[in-house]
Amino acid sequence: MSGVAEGVAPVEAERLEETGASRPTRDRHRWPFGAPLAVLVVGLTVTGILCWISSGLYTRNETRLLKLRAQDVGAVLTAALPSVQTPLASATALANATGGNVAKFEQFVAPYLHGNPFVSVSLWQVNATDRGPLAVVGAPPVLPPSTARARDFFARAAASSNLNIVGFLRRPPLRLGYAFTPTSSGSFAAYGESSLPSNRYAPVQNNSAFNDINYAFYLGRSAKPAELLIASVHRLPLTGRHATVTIPFGDTAFTVTVAARGPLAGTLPKRLPWAIAIAGILLTIAATLLTVVLVKRRQDAVGLAGELEQVADENRRLYAQERGIAQTLQHALLPDTLPQLPGLQISARYEPGVEGVEIGGDWYDVLALNDRRLLLVVGDVSGKGLQAAATMAALRFAIHAYAVEGQAPQTFLPKLSGLVNVSVDRQIATVLCAVIDIPSHEVSVTSAGHLPPILISDRGGEILEIPVGLPVGVDRNASYTSTTVSAAAGATLIVFTDGLVERRGENIDVGLERLRAQVSSNHASLDQLLTQLLSELGEHAPDDTAVAGIRWLN
Amino acid sequence: MAELSAFGGASLTYDLGADSDGSPLLTLAGELDMTNADALEKVVAPVLSRAPSRLVIDVSGLLFGDSSAIALFVKWANVVGQVELREPPELLSRVIARMGLSERLGVTR
Numbered sequence A: 001m002s003g004v005a006e007g008v009a010p011v012e013a014e015r016l017e018e019t020g021a022s023r024p025t026r027d028r029h030r031w032p033f034g035a036p037l038a039v040l041v042v043g044l045t046v047t048g049i050l051c052w053i054s055s056g057l058y059t060r061n062e063t064r065l066l067k068l069r070a071q072d073v074g075a076v077l078t079a080a081l082p083s084v085q086t087p088l089a090s091a092t093a094l095a096n097a098t099g100g101n102v103a104k105f106e107q108f109v110a111p112y113l114h115g116n117p118f119v120s121v122s123l124w125q126v127n128a129t130d131r132g133p134l135a136v137v138g139a140p141p142v143l144p145p146s147t148a149r150a151r152d153f154f155a156r157a158a159a160s161s162n163l164n165i166v167g168f169l170r171r172p173p174l175r176l177g178y179a180f181t182p183t184s185s186g187s188f189a190a191y192g193e194s195s196l197p198s199n200r201y202a203p204v205q206n207n208s209a210f211n212d213i214n215y216a217f218y219l220g221r222s223a224k225p226a227e228l229l230i231a232s233v234h235r236l237p238l239t240g241r242h243a244t245v246t247i248p249f250g251d252t253a254f255t256v257t258v259a260a261r262g263p264l265a266g267t268l269p270k271r272l273p274w275a276i277a278i279a280g281i282l283l284t285i286a287a288t289l290l291t292v293v294l295v296k297r298r299q300d301a302v303g304l305a306g307e308l309e310q311v312a313d314e315n316r317r318l319y320a321q322e323r324g325i326a327q328t329l330q331h332a333l334l335p336d337t338l339p340q341l342p343g344l345q346i347s348a349r350y351e352p353g354v355e356g357v358e359i360g361g362d363w364y365d366v367l368a369l370n371d372r373r374l375l376l377v378v379g380d381v382s383g384k385g386l387q388a389a390a391t392m393a394a395l396r397f398a399i400h401a402y403a404v405e406g407q408a409p410q411t412f413l414p415k416l417s418g419l420v421n422v423s424v425d426r427q428i429a430t431v432l433c434a435v436i437d438i439p440s441h442e443v444s445v446t447s448a449g450h451l452p453p454i455l456i457s458d459r460g461g462e463i464l465e466i467p468v469g470l471p472v473g474v475d476r477n478a479s480y481t482s483t484t485v486s487a488a489a490g491a492t493l494i495v496f497t498d499g500l501v502e503r504r505g506e507n508i509d510v511g512l513e514r515l516r517a518q519v520s521s522n523h524a525s526l527d528q529l530l531t532q533l534l535s536e537l538g539e540h541a542p543d544d545t546a547v548a549g550i551r552w553l554n
Numbered sequence B: 001m002a003e004l005s006a007f008g009g010a011s012l013t014y015d016l017g018a019d020s021d022g023s024p025l026l027t028l029a030g031e032l033d034m035t036n037a038d039a040l041e042k043v044v045a046p047v048l049s050r051a052p053s054r055l056v057i058d059v060s061g062l063l064f065g066d067s068s069a070i071a072l073f074v075k076w077a078n079v080v081g082q083v084e085l086r087e088p089p090e091l092l093s094r095v096i097a098r099m100g101l102s103e104r105l106g107v108t109r
Helices: A010-029 A034-097 A102-112 A126-131 A148-159 A267-333 A385-405 A409-418 A508-520 A526-538 B037-049 B067-080 B090-098
Strands: A120-125 A135-138 A163-169 A175-180 A188-195 A213-219 A228-231 A242-249 A252-260 A344-351 A362-368 A373-381 A429-437 A442-448 A454-457 A460-463 A482-486 A492-496 A545-552 B002-004 B012-018 B024-032 B055-065 B083-086
Touching: A034 A102, A034 A120, A034 A163, A034 A175, A034 A188, A034 A213, A034 A242, A034 A252, A034 A267, A102 A120, A102 A135, A102 A188, A120 A126, A126 A148, A148 A163, A148 A175, A148 A188, A163 A213, A267 A385, A344 A362, A344 A526, A362 A385, A362 A545, A373 A385, A373 A492, A373 A545, A385 A409, A385 A429, A409 A429, A409 A442, A429 A492, A454 A508, A460 A508, A492 A508, A492 A526, A508 A526, A508 B090, A526 A545, B002 B037, B012 B037, B024 B037, B024 B067, B037 B067, B055 B067, B055 B090, B067 B083
Parallel strands: B024 B055, B055 B083
Antiparallel strands: A120 A135, A120 A188, A163 A175, A175 A188, A213 A228, A213 A252, A242 A252, A344 A545, A362 A373, A373 A429, A429 A442, A442 A482, A454 A460, A454 A492, A492 A545, B002 B012, B012 B024
């Protein structure tokens, strides 16, 4: 309440209102989707990174698993090689040991026929291949006897102690031929042929241990399409993620390329990036929407705060306005002009209190009774507000009327209790009347419960401690006595209300003494004196203050 | 002691009892001014409606009383006929004395 300085001009209040209004407007017009957009971008970025990481992990894992599968295939093939090598090596050794005994040869190799592993096994004399095989078990060999290819092959086979592969025999039926001569001293060589599917296609059986991969076997150390032995798919080469292993096979090698038919580690790791992506996007959208809601709420709150600020500004403005009205009313109820009498200076002031907007009940009045007599009145109605002001006005005008009629204060003061009745409206009023006889310098003072006047002369200020009657409104039968004092030439009489001397928590006598000391050392003009008293003593008074004074001119 | 709450106003506690002679005794502590005088008057009204011949107001704990407080005491004095304002602090008793009300309010020390 007391925070508002006196006299906040309406102009300033309006300026406050404007600044109060512009703040929320600026916030409200700010683009509201910055934070949600940031959340969206961050969310999608994090989702993308997580997808990328999980996808990379999936790829690395699949590649690793595929390599393992390729190695498995290689291991199986390596394990199968002896089934080709051993019968041929044994048959060659048998032939050399028996000097090319055909019957024994045929008897030995017979169990290895019927396509497993051979469709054709034949016995050849190494340095006479042109004559063809000495013996044939199973189908006739496709290798043409009297060709350079056959000659070279058997010469090479005889020179090496390894399994020798003649390569593809493309004359239908399609076959792969081998010979194995563990010792290079012999003159006989056993020669086997395995059949290959004419389209080189052999699908992986569903119950196979390798039903999760596609494969392509090539003869040689690289995956040359022309050297394809067999594959589980028609479309070659295998594309996409694939792994290749090379397995030594006699004087050449097998190259095995495998590709996964599906995710080797199961479907969960494959779907994980997608799951992360979907969950991430959903979470991001949810977070973005939540942010939008929160931003909206915050903006609403800011807007509301702005509106409250506006209301507060409006209240401040109304407060200042109301205060202005109260002061205007108070001044309207006080005399607008003071009488002018020869030989006397007259001055009066009224100062509203700093607390609240309510009008006070303090007043002063100065009446010229005739050419030489003056009535100086100061009063204070208890309480505040319009009721106090109305009582104050009634008392002031009644006193005016009684005085003009010629009644003395001790006569009219009891009558005033007809206007104020503490039992009815819980109001009392203190009134001080001073009748001043200007030429005789006599002052007749009557107090109805009011603070004493101060008489200032060359000897300094003096509190006129006169008998005090009951305040107005207490008792219609109250009696009052007037006290007459003589004022020196140039003396000053000051009458006032308690706002000038009263301080909360301080003895009233201390305040009176402070005022007395103040006026004693002051030699300003009467107008200046009252102004200074109000500014120095009444400035911070919570109550309103009225002060009036007269000074005899020398 | 009951608390007399006045929104935004002064804080006052009061107690209604009986003095040694059976007269109603109102004990006040805290601050009494125009913000809570109404509330206090309502609280005391039932006691006064029994038309006691004497009312004792113990104001030894009253830290502050303004003209509204004094007006209320005067009103009670007018209603009851005899009021004893018991042991007012000096600040209050000096104001009452300056208002010429010491006798009327039966100020005792």
